[in-house]
Amino acid sequence: MAGATGGAGSSNPSPAPAPKILLAKPGLVTTGSVSSKLIRSGAAGGGGGGAEDESVSLRSRLPPIGSLNLLSDSWEFHTDRFLPFLTDNTDFTVVGVIGPPGVGKSTIMNELYGFDGSSPGMLPPFAIQSEDIRAMARHCTVGIEPRISAERLILLDTQPVFSPSVLAEMMRPDGSSTISVLGGESLSSELAHELMGIQLGVLLASICHILLVISDGVHDINMWRLMLTVDLLKHGIPDLSSLTPSHSQNSNLGSDKEGKDKVLEGGEEYLAAPIFVHTKLRDQDITPRNFVHLRKALAQFFSSSTFVKEKCGNTTKEHLVSSVPPNMPSTDLDSTLPNLFLVPCKSKVDSPRAQYESYTSMLWKLRDQVLSMNCPSFARTISERDWLRNSAKIWELVKNSPIIAEYCKTLQSSGMFRRNKRELGRNARKA
DSSP states (O other), rough: OGGGGSOOOTSSSSOOOOOOOOOOGGGGGTEEETTTTOOOOOOOOOOOOHHHHHHHHHHTTTOOGGGGOBBOSSSSSSSSTTTTGGGOOOOEEEEEEETTTSSSSSHHHHHHTTOTSSSSTTSSSSSSOOOOHHHHHHOOOOOOOEEOOOTOOOEEEESSSSOOOHHHHHBBBTBSSSSSTTTTOOBBHHHHHHHHHHHHHHHHHHHHHHEEEEEEESOHHHHHHHHHHHHOOOOTTTTGOOOOHHHHHHHTTTHHHHHHHTTGGOOOBBEEEEEEEEEEEOOSSSHHHHHHHHHHHHHTTTSSSSEEEEEEEEEEEEOOOOOOTTTOOGGGGOSOOOOOOEEETTTTTOOOSSSSHHHHHHHHHHHHHHHHHOOOSSSSSOOHHHHHHHHHHHHHHHOOOOHHHHHHHHTTOOOHHHHHHHHHHHHHOOO
């Protein structure tokens, strides 16, 4: 459960009280404000009139759901919008998602939230791409959109990477970027778009307990390449819980060697536990043979990466999260391989005669795995509010990372980069 991963260990004899306010679903929002149907985790226990009065008082101070983005379209991090929904609770888990357009990121996050689509009049917490939006080659999620589930899962849905629509929106007529991604430096839109995906991955790997890496189909390894780059460029970003107010005054990790040495003292770096999810798979893609081959390919690809092994409490442990076909022999599973989950096409229906599990049942299984996963903990126990404040500091470190800046210079001087991005630029202009 989430309590095992949020930093409040089982040895604590007096666990934090249950938070009273949860983030309302968009279906409960009227005219841009939170309605009186705010979900309260303490309601089942009989909160009484005092709890209701407190809910009314908080309701007047909560921001509109539509303005909750942690990371805006201007690539700036905002804490004031989401802070009223967070508490001093230390028993929480942060789950992020990253992937290209249309692979089901928001659908998976809605499942993790516990959204029941059969409830009349209820909208999903995260907007799902409609046929009209898909036809216009647009994207739903901008920046990072947060929600909080009943299990105190802080869910971070993100804008797509490798997205022609994102590139088209940030491209000026002269080809330069409208968004500053590296300390005000002017970059081409294609290069800025490339760096945005890397910065987003580094941020999520630094502030989440679990990171879902979503790929389209069984043969797409673009997300594997992106996360390998994230692993290489994340060096120098400290454990989120180790940040202090003094570090926020000097956000450039490379400009002050003394400050850098202090932040990294004791090797305090942190990396979220990844789950590599491949969606939209056909029956022939989910055979036991293909499953084993894909896991081995994933293991070989990340053999030198720190994503394979992560800290779990005070021990080092490999994470095993797998969508195992029903007829997969247990002896074929190797616990040292990276986390892998396969999700079939949505058209697949539940049937007692089905050879493999359906789309719906696999999403349920993924949710169960995430809720029960023994994921890495931050070095120190922090509250939800401290997590948010420190996440903003991590974002400044990411944007000012000298390692990412050096990588940018390498890409700028690379003819290969220009050739690889030419096709994406043409698609963006068409969009």
